[in-house]
Amino acid sequence: MTATASPTLAATHRVSRMFGDVTAVDQASLEVRGGEIVGLLGANGAGKTTLIRMLLGLLAASAGRVELLGRAPSRSSRRRIGYVSQSLGLYADLTVEENVQFAATAFAVKPADITLHDSLSEVRHQLVGDIGLGRQRQLAFACACGHQPELLVLDEPTSGVDALARARLWDTIHDQAERGVGLLVTTHYMQEAQQCDRLVIMAAGRVVATGHIDAIVGDATAVEVRSDTWARAFTALNDAGVPVTLAGRRVRVADVSPDAVRRTLTGAGVTAEVEEVPATLEEIMLVISRGHDRDPDL
């Protein structure tokens, strides 16, 4: 795998961050190498944003060590990275062209260094507020890449766009990785997690799992219930207090054995087929978070 041979672009070594008495990040270690797409996942309040802010040097660590492009994060190292926030940082009242000029000035590059795909070129004289979210996301990405950053940090890069726009955004993201850029991507969605070379999952401030999605899901299973009366099966399991959800007309249960599910259904007089099936990433994350004390305040 080329990624492991590539240099480490950014790393945290057992970093922690306290806010008063609250430990937002607890001895978290993370690494992004050149050419690698790393997905950072976790519930809200798990510490993802705090960890990223420390990685970028925007927030000091209470303990541990942060390394960005070979040294402690600084203004000069931040100049070699690109960041696209959820809010995109574009000016809706300016045209595509004017946004490009602004970004070029901010990063001290020529506007021509910011490469616009055809779908953006054809709207370069329109206001950014009028071009639709898919193109806005492409534009924010292009602006963040104009200074040829070595590391890109993307916050939910495809949130809100349709399937085709999402496919095109991931083309662009993979193109950067193939050029040797390291990417750190936060996401809440399985579809995006599947695009990553490696995932880092946080819960309650700690890194609780790391690896390729297939390795993390591994042999973990959930229970799927098929019944002609799905609603009764659902109600019986829900009343029993197990984490139950819907999949089409089937019912799925995480973190509970098939036998326990069978017993609950039999007890409620529901006839159903109960089968052990591979777990989804969401179910794994649910199991992980149930295993940690989750502070509802965060």
Place this chain on the structure above:
Amino acid sequence: MTFGAEHITVRFGDVHALQDVTLDVPTGAVTAVVGGDGAGKSTLMRCLVGKVVPEQGSLRRPPKQQVGYLPSGSGSWRDLTVDENVEFVGRVYRLSRSALDGRRSELLRAAGLLDVGNRLVRNLSGGMRQKLGFVLAMLHRPALVVLDEPSTGVDPVSRVELWRMIAETAADGAAVVMSTTYVDEAERASAVLVLDEGRAALSGRPDEVIAAIPGRVVQVAHPADRRHAWRRGRSFHEWLPDGSPARGNPVLPDLEDTIVAEMLYAREVSR
């Protein structure tokens, strides 16, 4: 009973927000509407609750008092506490004191919000806010529940809880329709409608929709036509229109593949 919309068209000025869209929302099931920004999801949701009147077509919905609606991005009042939000909505629907108190504790407990009744909504996390919005939409036991992007900004763990509440509502016999931009979420519903630029691109049970994919999808290391290809991790999926020569490894497409293929197909046909 099935609620829904039949052949509705909505125009805002010159723009067709919805064009000849039909959607069935049966009771006792969850129906999903999928599409990106600007596809027409919110307009369709607003038609179903009577906030937008289509210029053509018809709607089947219960009286207003029996509709519950979670608008996109809000659904609660940020400067009121959780309890004040529930109180306010309960009065709007003229629930009796005993009915409201019973329903409040039942729903807030299910949403994990029972302990934060005194907290201002602005200080809740995104996931908690969406769950509160859902509680408020459900307070009066509506027959038709319309949820516009209920899970946007909600983390995966809260999303599982939100889905449990949505499924519970359908299991209790309500007709539930929800919109989402995420296809993996729509795959949980009994039926999906995919909107693309105001038109119904695909509709039906997820497995039926996938079975009706135009052409084929294969996995390849190097696509023959990048315009027809999209990434799946380090390899590509490529859409082969009907009649193309065979290449690559055939894959069982999922709903995401199917929607991308359909959108590519629609753009070829219109070109």
